[in-house]
Amino acid sequence: MHNKGSISSFDIAYIGGGSLNWATKLMGDLAFDGTIAAHIRLFDLDQAAAERNARIGMRYAGRADQTERLRYTAEPSLKAALTGADFVIISILPGSFDDMAHDIAIPERYGIRQSVGDTVGPGGFIRALRAIPELAEIAAAIGTFCPKAYVCNLTNPMSVLTGALYKVFPEIRAWGSCHEVIKIRKLLAFLANRRRGEVAFGYRDVKVNVLGINHFTFVDAASAGGMDMMTEYMAFAREHHADGWRENPIDPADEHVRYFEDMNRVKFDLACRFGVAGAAGDRHLAEFVPQSWYLDENERWKFGLTPVEYRIRERTEKQAAAAALDTGAALPPPAPSEEAIVEQIKALTGGPEHVGNVNLPNIGQMQGLPPGAIVETNARFSGLGIQPVHAGRLPAALEVIVRPHAERQTALVEAVLARDSAALLPLFLSDPLVSPIGLDRAAQMFRDMVAATTHRLPEALARLGKAA
Template identity: 40%
Template structure:
């Protein structure tokens, strides 16, 4: 028999139960004027019924953010949009971040004033970067521009929305993510990149080619991921219990699997073309599979960008991204598969279709918000995920995502010859972070620059002139670095010319 005191106790417990979440979230998009990632996100959100809410778009170019807000609401009003989202362009960053449940970072400096130099100036010194976005002399200059900005963003997130989940898409991925954690160690940042999906898609293609089962979805390809962004490796890959390394070995014995390409063949190819020849060459030499596109791999393993260019790069089926492409990609009238003209969609001059982008930001938001579980690759500080890389360095491995929780999955060690390559890049990452924290120490940054494998092909004095010329060309974007105190720059003719 229940007495009065028990009824009182039950009533008290019922009154103290937390309310169920209404699945309504605030997403703050820093870089909300984005021409690629933002339109992808809006379409994915329009097809999502598991969460709903508001998206605050902040961008230093407020006009672009306003255009994207207009586009987001336009997408939301499409007949086949089933989501419930409201888009607003916000002029003040603190206001945009206030109360955010999720923060998406996707920013870029004007390529015509930065990226162009990252590509063209090293070429004058014989360094033929294919992308120049995340490593090499151009990638290091991009990191020098980015690290101070992302340290400031990390501090702002710590002040305005410390419990928010932060999804970083900005390159250079490793440096940007590491800078956020350096500024606010308790931050919940996931660095996200789709290059590992490329490896899963390639393996799914091989399954579809050699098994009478049809091509599986990439999510059916189970891989053990370990390394750093754009230089990630796979030492185990399975589909339905089948060892896919055996499938790769079989494929490589087939006629035409390994081949050379000519300059003429590559002339009209898109710069994002991927023929997997570098991937297969590295697999044959080291016994583990690189999990990034060839255009990125050649910069981290720069054997492929030595010799007569572009012939010896094109021979591997890789095409360089030119500075002309980068600058035109930034222009308002740019039309290519990486840049979306939202005005043309809204005025009806270009056909618009509401289809999923293939990116996982919305899947992460759904899982972290209201349930389920997913496994995917993320960039996080190393706390044992890769046992033989330095603790605290940002590494890319699989992680298990559950509501409000991310658990990195231990990936194990790397073969010594591969680890040798990775450690060089990791130490360069850490040295440059240290230089930024040390009041913008340019001379320490130059030590990181000297240790880059692409730069090690130069005499030290030549490397100094390359570094100084890049600094001089992009000086207005390096205001957080103490250029006046640099002995390296004071010695240089390029900086003072």
């Protein structure tokens, strides 16, 4: 961190700098904020994509008259991007969309449905096998080239990969950032406004106590404007449990909404079962429990299964949009995104304190879950660093579902980094989406999935698929 006149200037390394989603959100947020001076170094295995984003970033900076403060460059190597960085953002795609298609299609042949397939279940497991070695390489490089940097991981499976960062470089100052909890904060803001009789609150005005693991998060306390909102939420969940509720109906012609949004029925059902509010989107929550709960009848529960075919088409559209921006198309109007990275950076460098949900090793903030496991709770960002906020404990009936996931995620990181291929199949079999199909079929499915991944795997793991 250094000074240019009276302006504090930061070096931000963006790993996955050719991103079609998160990188442009950061560009817009930095330009909109107008108080941060930074050199954003974009590194991507696709150098041309990083160079394109560097040009787009400078367009954002220019429109906001921020070219004296913000500079974007595409870097030729991980070392060049990281050396001396104050902040590191990790936003990569582990493997390809073809790999993701196999992650979904192969389990489906064995009768396993997945709504996302990027966190748990067979798809999340195989994605982790692809991604852990990459995050390990990045963590080691951070330890060498910028050991004091703050590191924000945006890549899924978030719990596993944030754990990999800490396993490889225990002194790392990293957190996993996920926006899923915003969904329940928006719903609580709606309820608070209804109670007040006017639009007085946005989701940023809603305070929640978050506890759980990434994408299987819960809220057991909430307030807005000094009003306790949990009793009202629980009554609302019971009222709309049967049919679900959404402020704006899902337009069946809008593919993005149809595949990524929901009617809150899973959240409401979990609230009625366990007495705490499910915080993530229904399509994520559904994958952590047996398939018979929700995934077998996802249409009845009113959430979509996100097809990889749609993700591929959406990526093509985003590539076209990025190419248009690169050749002079109008930039989106200035407006802050829902991401918290800029607020977190400002808080860590002496700005206003920020409190929000993040993924960190458990040092006691989550009772009932193993020490060291990556858990999702609130944390306080300030000049003192990142300090987890004590969240308490999940209801006992819910804890017995969450704890095995947390233990499995930790064990998976350890097995991959140790090249302990013998440990992988038992872990794979223990997932609640996998175990019902039986040992022999699950073992064959595992071999099929490993063999189908086109992304590089450590040789000890790749050999598992060669026998398929």
